[in-house]
Amino acid sequence: MTARRGRRFVRRLTDRISSKPPEEEETTWQTIQLVRHPERPYTLDYIDRLFSDFEELHGDRSHGDDAAIVAGIARYGRGAVAVIGHQKGRDAQDRVFRNFGMPGPEGYRKGMRVMGIAERLGLPVLTLIDTPGAFPGAEAEKRGQGVAIAASMRTMLRLDVPVIAVVIGEGSSGGALALGVADRVLMLENATYSVISPEGAAAILWRDAAKAPLAAAAFKPTAANCYRWGVTDVVVPEPAGGAHADPDEAARLLDGYLHRSLRDLAALEPAERRRVRRERYRRIGAHRELALGDGATMITPPRSSNSDGATAEPAKEKTD
Amino acid sequence: MARVHISIDRLRGKPRDRPPRGVSGEGETCPKCGTHFRAEELVRNARVCTSCSHHFAATARQRLDALADGGEWSEPWTDLRAGDPLRFSDLESYTSRVAKAEAKTDGSGEALSVARLEIQGHPAIAAAMDFGFLGGSMGSVVGEKLARASERAAESGLPLVVITASGGARMQEGILALMQMARSVVAYETMADAHLPVIVVLGHPTTGGVWASFAALGDVTYAEPGALIAFSGPRVIEQTTREKLPDDFGRAETQLANGQIDAVVDRRELPHRIGRVLAILERPRGLEAPPAFVWAQERAQWAAQTLPTLPKRLADRIRGDDGAQG
Numbered sequence: 001m002t003a004r005r006g007r008r009f010v011r012r013l014t015d016r017i018s019s020k021p022p023e024e025e026e027t028t029w030q031t032i033q034l035v036r037h038p039e040r041p042y043t044l045d046y047i048d049r050l051f052s053d054f055e056e057l058h059g060d061r062s063h064g065d066d067a068a069i070v071a072g073i074a075r076y077g078r079g080a081v082a083v084i085g086h087q088k089g090r091d092a093q094d095r096v097f098r099n100f101g102m103p104g105p106e107g108y109r110k111g112m113r114v115m116g117i118a119e120r121l122g123l124p125v126l127t128l129i130d131t132p133g134a135f136p137g138a139e140a141e142k143r144g145q146g147v148a149i150a151a152s153m154r155t156m157l158r159l160d161v162p163v164i165a166v167v168i169g170e171g172s173s174g175g176a177l178a179l180g181v182a183d184r185v186l187m188l189e190n191a192t193y194s195v196i197s198p199e200g201a202a203a204i205l206w207r208d209a210a211k212a213p214l215a216a217a218a219f220k221p222t223a224a225n226c227y228r229w230g231v232t233d234v235v236v237p238e239p240a241g242g243a244h245a246d247p248d249e250a251a252r253l254l255d256g257y258l259h260r261s262l263r264d265l266a267a268l269e270p271a272e273r274r275r276v277r278r279e280r281y282r283r284i285g286a287h288r289e290l291a292l293g294d295g296a297t298m299i300t301p302p303r304s305s306n307s308d309g310a311t312a313e314p315a316k317e318k319t320d
Numbered sequence: 321m322a323r324v325h326i327s328i329d330r331l332r333g334k335p336r337d338r339p340p341r342g343v344s345g346e347g348e349t350c351p352k353c354g355t356h357f358r359a360e361e362l363v364r365n366a367r368v369c370t371s372c373s374h375h376f377a378a379t380a381r382q383r384l385d386a387l388a389d390g391g392e393w394s395e396p397w398t399d400l401r402a403g404d405p406l407r408f409s410d411l412e413s414y415t416s417r418v419a420k421a422e423a424k425t426d427g428s429g430e431a432l433s434v435a436r437l438e439i440q441g442h443p444a445i446a447a448a449m450d451f452g453f454l455g456g457s458m459g460s461v462v463g464e465k466l467a468r469a470s471e472r473a474a475e476s477g478l479p480l481v482v483i484t485a486s487g488g489a490r491m492q493e494g495i496l497a498l499m500q501m502a503r504s505v506v507a508y509e510t511m512a513d514a515h516l517p518v519i520v521v522l523g524h525p526t527t528g529g530v531w532a533s534f535a536a537l538g539d540v541t542y543a544e545p546g547a548l549i550a551f552s553g554p555r556v557i558e559q560t561t562r563e564k565l566p567d568d569f570g571r572a573e574t575q576l577a578n579g580q581i582d583a584v585v586d587r588r589e590l591p592h593r594i595g596r597v598l599a600i601l602e603r604p605r606g607l608e609a610p611p612a613f614v615w616a617q618e619r620a621q622w623a624a625q626t627l628p629t630l631p632k633r634l635a636d637r638i639r640g641d642d643g644a645q646g
Contacts, residue, residue, distance in 0.1 A: 134532075136552030136560045141570060142578045145551040146531035153505045154537060174489075174501060174532040174551070181502050195489050195498040195529075200556075205410040205491060218408055219494045229405060231495050278509060281502040282467055285460030286403030286493070 029213040031222055032198060034190045035169050039244035041251070042101075043070050043085030043128045046168060049251035050258070051076050054083070057114055059106075063143060066107030068099045068135070071114040073123065077259065082118035084111040084179060085128030088169070101170075102135035105148035108178050112155045124162040124262055127179040132197055134175030149178040156181035157278060162265035164258065167191045167223075167232065168243075173200075183277050184261045187223045187232040188254070190242050194221035230284060234261070350374050366587045375524065375544050375587055380433035380450035381426065383483050383523070387446055389591040393437035397468060398429050400461045406494045414492040421453045430461040431486070434469045439481065440595025442602060445473040448483040449523070449530075456486035458530050459493040463500030466534065470507035474514040479598055483521040484535045487553075488528020497529075504534035517601050519594055522572065522581065527553050540597055542585040543572035549580065 034040075047054050051074035059065040071084040086103065089095030111127075118125045134145055156163055156179075165182035171193035187193060196204075198216035203209045226232045236257050243250035265273060347358045353372035362369075366386035367376040378386070384393060401418070408414040422429055431453035435446050447469045449456045466482075473480045489497040511518050520538030522531075524547035532551050543549060550570035557563055568574045572584045585593050627635045 134551060136557045138557060138561075138563055138565055138569060141550050141552065141557075144536075144578070144580055146549075147536040147580060149532035149551065150501075150505065150534070150536040153502055153533065154509070157502070157505055157509060173498065174529050177498055177501055178532075181505075193495055195491055195494055201491055203559075215410075218406065218410065219491075220406055221495065226495055229496055231499060278506050281499065282506045284499040284503055285463050285496055286405045287460040287464050288401045288403055290399040290401060 028216045028220065028222060031190055031192060032213075032216050034242050035192050037242060037244045038090075040169060041243050041247040042090075043087045043130060043168065045247055046128060046251050046254065047074065047083060047085070049248060050074075050255055051081075051083070057117075058110070060109035060113060062109065063106045066099075066103050066110060067097055068101050068103040068131070069107035069111055071110050073114075073117070076126075076262075079262075080123050081262075082114050082123045082125050083128070084114055084125070085168075086131040086176075086179070088130060099135060101131045102133060103131065103175060104135050104137070104140040105143045105145050108134075108148040108152045111179060112152055115155050115159060118161055119159055122161060124164065124265070125156070125159060125182075126258070127156075127163075127165045127182065129165060129167045129171045129176045129179055129193075130169030130191075131172060131175050132170055133173040133200075134178070149174045152178040153181045157281070158274070160270040160274065162262060162268075162273060163277070164261050164265070166236070166254065166258070167193050167226075168254075170197075172197045181277075181281065183265050183273055183280075184234065185232040186234045186236050186254070186257055186261065187226055188236050188243060188250070189223055189238040191223055192221040193223075193226045193231065194219050229286075348376065350376075368587050373545065373586060375546060377451055377485070377524070378587075379426070379452060380428060380431075380448040380483075383448040383485075384433060384435045384437065384446055386587060387439055387448075387481065387483070387591055387594070388435070388437040389440070391438045393435040393446075395428055395433055395435050396472075397434060397465055398427055400464060401429060402459050402461050402490075402493065404492075405496055406492070408492040408494065410492075417454060417492070425450060425453055430465065431456050431458070431490075432462040432465045434465055434472075436472075436476075436478075439591050439598060442479075442595055442598035443476075444479045444481050444594075444598065445469050445476070446481040446483070449485045451485040451487075451523070451525070454490060454492075456484075456530075457488065457490035457497070458486060458500050458504070458533075459490035459497050460500060462490075463503040466504050467507045467510075470510045470518075473516060474510050477514070477516065479517045479519065479601065480511055481519045481521070481594060482534065482538065483523055484526045484530055485523035486526060486528070486530040486535075488530050501529045501533035505537065508534060508537050517597070519597060521585070521590060521594075522547050522549050524548055525550075525553075527551065527570075536580075541581045542583050542590070542593065543575065543581045544587055545572055545584055547572040549575045 053075040054072055056070060056072040068087060069084065070087040074081055074083050086101045087098050088101035089098035115125055134149060163182040165180045165185045167187040169191055171191065173196055198212040199209050201215040201219060202211040206215065223235045227235050234257055236254050239246040239249040347356055348362055349356045350369040350372060352374040353369060355369060355371045362376060363382060367378045367382060404414050431450050433448050437444065437446055447466055470480055489500065491497065508518055517539045520535055520541045522535055522541065522543035524544060526535050526547060526549050528551065531549060548570050549572060554565050554569055558565060575581050576584055627638065
């Protein structure tokens with residue numbers, strides 16, 4: 001296959017995948033295994049490939065530096081961006097150093113600090129989401145895990161600069177969403193995004209951690225479903241076999257969508273971006289109003305102009 | 321506003337006529353000190369033990385009653401019900417769980433009730449959670465009601481008071497439940513835009529995604545005595561890290577010492593404490609002169625009144641430093 005034909009093939013493929021929800025060819029559990037593949041690219045792997053230069057910044061300026069979150073400023077194309085992402089470790093030692101990608105409050109506060117830099121200097125913010133959840137520990141609680149996650153969402157909601165979030169791996173619980181409040185939310189084809197990990201859900205709802213595959217299927221945390229429910233805006237295709245099979249190609253595919261999203265967002269006024277971002281999260285959810293007829297009003301969030309049939313009409317607001 | 325409820329205080333004169341709303345015939349025993357209460361007795365004391373101050377669990381409407389302290393209030397949006405986008409089923413289907421929980425709520429229909437009420441004479445929009453409704457979990461309806469409550473408060477120029485009691489996001493609504501965390505923060509942004517305060521009261525328990533979103537972002541944050549306040553509950557922490565946690569882990573008193581909340585407040589004291597904050601913040605709006613103008617006026621006033629009373633040498637020195645002020 002020539003390079004040109006290859007490119008055309010990829011473009012056709014990406015058009016197909018981005019314009020309608022991809023087929024669920026694999027079972028959810030296979031996706032879970034894929035997203036946890038030991039060779040799957042992590043935040044720093046994408047940073048290496050997407051940016052020509054990256055300066056990592058450290059510390060939250062009040063307690064310490066959390067290695068489970070990587071943050072810094074980077075050269076992207078002819079511009080610059082601020083990057084914040086969860087970071088997992090590759091070998092045993094590194095995994096412990098990165099705390100398995102589970103940040104404490106210091107990590108989120110470091111993120112907010114870098115968002116502050118981005119806001120002052122006018123850099124778009126890019127977040128990469130890949131975590132089994134925020135770290136559950138007594139020390140993290142003491143230093144304000146809950147407050148840090150909440151404040152991070154609030155900070156992202158208020159930014160004047162464009163904000164893009166990409167779910168590159170596991171997006172589990174508030175620990176993921178803390179970096180996920182954005183103008184555009186992209187999600188890799190084999191990534192997962194869920195309220196809780198399958199194991200956690202199995203232990204709580206089925207009272208049996210071994211029921212994780214069952215829980216995973218029930219939660220439907222796949223990219224296709226997140227797109228259908230309006231939680232994400234774009235499904236970014238991965239190379240055949242998954243991102244780990246060809247990290248360079250995975251980064252290249254992401255690069256295209258990232259570039260386009262940034263260009264689209266840069267065209268909007270800051271106040272308009274903020275308003276639309278807020279509106280997006282104001283409407284997200286699914287409820288019924290009995291007075292309007294049972295099941296008549298499923299609210300799903302609005303989508304940007306290239307909307308398809310996945311979006312229902314917003315419900316009429318009742319005045320009591 | 322569809323329904324009007326008469327608060328318990330109206331019934332105080334004739335307590336035996338009928339029990340306060342939401343009260344079954346049977347009494348309850350305090351788990352801490354063993355005192356036995358008749359149901360209506362307990363409700364009249366805001367469901368706090370009269371001998372040891374143990375805070376019993378309370379429904380959303382009981383909490384709102386205690387906050388209104390005798391006033392009437394009405395509850396809008398009782399017709400909102402959860403959707404089931406995942407068609408979720410674990411040991412039991414989500415729709416069946418919701419139906420069972422709904423039957424117990426006395427009409428409010430979900431884990432959050434909103435009211436317009438007066439707290440010690442100060443009008444406010446209040447939202448209270450019901451731990452009895454699927455663990456007070458936050459699904460789409462809770463998010464939607466909270467957003468509407470803040471919009472109503474902002475339109476009316478009223479403060480928002482939020483009382484939490486929740487295990488966190490409602491797992492059965494999957495990723496959309498997680499998204500309600502962000503939605504609840506949007507609700508607070510509506511209040512911030514209107515320069516209106518949000519006062520949060522953390523009931524037992526306030527954990528998970530609720531603590532990590534709107535519960536943690538109040539302008540003033542109180543907690544009820546003994547309330548568990550944590551992102552990860554003790555069981556999850558002990559299972560994950562094998563840490564042995566102290567008994568007071570995450571309790572309101574511990575979180576006060578940790579700097580996570582402003583005060584631990586007895587439920588019976590809440591109307592008074594919140595009323596005081598509202599009184600401080602309730603100021604005439606739109607009447608303020610530009611600060612610079614007020615400042616110059618105050619200086620002139622001070623100079624006119626005070627300078628003549630000062631020793632001449634000091635007054636001269638001030639006049640000299642201050643140009644034409646004297």
